[in-house]
Amino acid sequence: MARRTWTVTPHEPMVRHEDNFWSVQGMVPGAPFTRRMGIARRSDGGLVFYNAIPLEDEALRQVTALGKPVYLVVGHHQHVIDAHAFAERLGLKIYGPKRTEAGLRQRCDLAGTLEDLPSDPDVSVESLPGSKLGETVMTVKSGDRRSVLFSDAIQNNPPEKTKLIFRLLGFAGGPRTPPIFKMLFLEDRAAMRSAFERLAALPGLTRIVPTHGTIVENDAPGALRKVAAAL
Numbered sequence: 001m002a003r004r005t006w007t008v009t010p011h012e013p014m015v016r017h018e019d020n021f022w023s024v025q026g027m028v029p030g031a032p033f034t035r036r037m038g039i040a041r042r043s044d045g046g047l048v049f050y051n052a053i054p055l056e057d058e059a060l061r062q063v064t065a066l067g068k069p070v071y072l073v074v075g076h077h078q079h080v081i082d083a084h085a086f087a088e089r090l091g092l093k094i095y096g097p098k099r100t101e102a103g104l105r106q107r108c109d110l111a112g113t114l115e116d117l118p119s120d121p122d123v124s125v126e127s128l129p130g131s132k133l134g135e136t137v138m139t140v141k142s143g144d145r146r147s148v149l150f151s152d153a154i155q156n157n158p159p160e161k162t163k164l165i166f167r168l169l170g171f172a173g174g175p176r177t178p179p180i181f182k183m184l185f186l187e188d189r190a191a192m193r194s195a196f197e198r199l200a201a202l203p204g205l206t207r208i209v210p211t212h213g214t215i216v217e218n219d220a221p222g223a224l225r226k227v228a229a230a231l
Helices: 057-064 083-090 098-107 164-168 179-185 189-200 220-229
Strands: 015-018 021-027 034-041 046-050 068-073 093-096 110-113 123-127 136-142 145-150 155-157 173-176 205-210
Touching: 015 136, 015 145, 021 057, 034 136, 034 205, 046 136, 068 083, 083 093, 093 098, 098 110, 136 189, 155 205, 173 205, 173 220, 189 220, 205 220
Parallel strands: 046 068, 068 093, 093 110, 145 205
Antiparallel strands: 015 021, 021 034, 034 046, 123 136, 136 145, 155 173
16 A cells, blocks of 8 residues: 655644643645644654644654654554654654554554554553554653543544534534444444543543644543443
8 A cells, every 4th residue: 555755734823731841733635624642752852743734844843842742653454644754753653442453554564563662751642442443542741640542432623614514414522422423433333431430530531632633631531421321
């Protein structure tokens, strides 16, 4: 399968959320909605990227000044359009869910599955229970605060910035699990609900960080529990 070369598409400036956590939002190539890349610094100083967005030169310099780029974690095999080029440019090892390992190996040079990623007290990853794709969830610990990153299972797309067709399909508003996700990628409703409730109970949960849509920083635990209840 052909792999996309380094191609910079419109993106916003990097945003600092914590001393060890940043993000960059840009447009999905060829689609009218946004995507977000998370950047976390491990306790050993290495950088972990959640999703891949090729950056303009100055933004790339800002990112690499944060620490040594080491790992790229991807949500699943449908979230890797720029993974190969990004990992190649920054010299990263790529990790993703075991459930989509075959698809990932067709689209990028996979170093291993999530279970193979070296553990760290500040940055952890897991496959979301109940997801057919084993969607990656990443948790970043920043002192006594935590941020939880999702790929597709939770979205928070502003209605005023969402095209009509996507509003009709239920992608607008939130935070929520979109109806199409439930129909196509929800395998075990009870398992996913339990996972959301467990994550909502994390000490110091401060923000929910979706790949698609607005970051949730107002009562993140309560918002996550509402998403769980609506599954």
